[in-house]
Amino acid sequence: MPRGPTVYDVATRAGVSIATVSFTYRQPHRVRQATREAVLAAADALGYVPSASARGLARGRTGSIGLYSFDYQQESTPAGSAQTDVRHFPLYVDEVQRGVQLECRRHGYALMLGAGHSARHLPDVIDVAGRVDGLIAFAGSAPPEAIAQVAKRIPVVELGGATGPDAHTVLVDNHTGMRELTDHLVRDHGFRRLVFIGQQGLPEFRARYDAFAAGLAAAGLAAPDPVPSHPTDDASTIAAVRRHLAGALPDAFVCSTDQEALVAMDTLTAAGIGVPDRVAVTGFDGTVAGRIAEPRLTTVRQPMEAVGRAAVRILASRLEGSAPDAHHAPLAAPFVPGASCGC
């Protein structure tokens, strides 16, 4: 912010005090029309651009909300097949971000996106937190301690985490959809040997596995342990799939996310195993990439934009001290049959 004209310059030029200049912008009605016009004219002539830093310091709030995401969202996948080179399509994180953007705009908040690569001592998320009135963070994107620390100062909504004492979260019903999906595979397709691929670190992922297990249990089947894989890390997914290529192929790979499901499909295809002919694959999220994949991915569709919007609304209500955001019901995430399960 190369320093430019300030309130002082505008005040001088308009022949008023700096207080009047400030009033002109913040409480126009408290200023006589003639005065107001004089001030605005002076500001215009000078090319006055109010400093948000100064305003933020004086008022104690910035008027902006922060969004902190994963790194993986940021860098393109280096290579990969047409199918997994999915980075040209918006992922879960991107679609949520879109909702956040939309709702911030509605509420008049500026949106601050975290930048990484800081060689500083402070975790990035704290840096971002220092710039905003409220923070939205994807669970797992920042160290829990950092989140906790931030939450002591400003309202925080952690997406995909558990609703805790400090950080709120947007509730999504991960269970119902996954249960339906599992039931579909077992009941409609008659599958018996199902493998679950995905990490179990976050509550939302655990809910997915639990629903999967519940579905199997209801059919009198034992649920195998989840095979570890991380949506961020394609290599881990590939490894998870390959592990099952040796012996008898399972009937279906039930994946924790679309991202992993797409990688799984590619891995299988590359190994000469047709999907869904020889094995079914399912995902979770309902991303664009999954919709246009070949075969179209069977999945559970999260209301991503709605999640982003809800996060902002929660923050806004906390910031504006309005209604303590009554316990909103979890957002629905419907089962969406595709072709990758054999339908």
Place this chain on the structure above:
Amino acid sequence: MPRGPTVYDVATRAGVSIATVSFTYRQPHRVRQATREAVLAAADALGYVPSASARGLARGRTGSIGLYSFDYQQESTPAGSAQTDVRHFPLYVDEVQRGVQLECRRHGYALMLGAGHSARHLPDVIDVAGRVDGLIAFAGSAPPEAIAQVAKRIPVVELGGATGPDAHTVLVDNHTGMRELTDHLVRDHGFRRLVFIGQQGLPEFRARYDAFAAGLAAAGLAAPDPVPSHPTDDASTIAAVRRHLAGALPDAFVCSTDQEALVAMDTLTAAGIGVPDRVAVTGFDGTVAGRIAEPRLTTVRQPMEAVGRAAVRILASRLEGSAPDAHHAPLAAPFVPGASCGC
């Protein structure tokens, strides 16, 4: 930013001065290790989150870059056919934004996205400008006067505008690709009656029409005036197309953007006119929606992510006072034949 612990609190707790606390973060090497650790411990215990406002005010820069976009990017299209309900796919603006995000992260800048709907006196873009060290704005997204005013204070890159005295721009070669596209239609398909649909307000759009006209001229054909239409405003595009449904159908609709081309295709289809059987349609941008449209859109692919990245780089070099970003060559935008031209 509910006020929390400050440098003073940390200093007291660590038994040092506030200057030392500041040094600990900004110039760690200048502080004795023991001191540094004491400070960090105190900060940690207190849950210290440095105020970016205060820092920005004191240092004269915020460490963040702003991106100002159109409104249309923000709100979902209410309805529309599967084809034009394109809002689920990233548009030109979104893909550029992605590049901006990526490059900001690389350079360690936080990214500030403009929020609209302010009931304030200041144009939004000025508000955003007051928050950042440099601004990227899509040409046409903000009043030229506002841009000019902002450019007096901080470096501005205006995307799609002309390189002017104040605002820089990222140069994209709009001509070559469109010329190739036009030649293709005329030469390879033998089309004679081509209609150009699109607005002419911005330099980049004019370049597209000019290339179109040049292509026709080279074939000894007269170029019709462009039919006004705005990519933001589907209704205007629909109207533009309908105007040509009455008499003899042209051979092709050459559109200024993919967005308009998709709307055109839908309009034609809805009118029972097959694309490309009875008339060809082409776009410009190379968006995802165009790639997966049926028929796949013939277009010119802009290097959208590269545009966003370049914008940040230009800003970064201006801010860091490094090389005055040597006149970089315009980015290439290749012709990409699809199926919508009849190929």
Place this chain on the structure above:
DNA sequence: TTGAAAGCGTTACCAC
């Protein structure tokens, strides 16, 4: 309706 002045939380210059 307007002005004076006290902060707001950092940084950075200048001593020590």
Place this chain on the structure above:
DNA sequence: GTGGTAACGCTTTCAA
């Protein structure tokens, strides 16, 4: 290496 102490530009009482 560390501490004092002016800025930095704006908002917001409190008076006038």
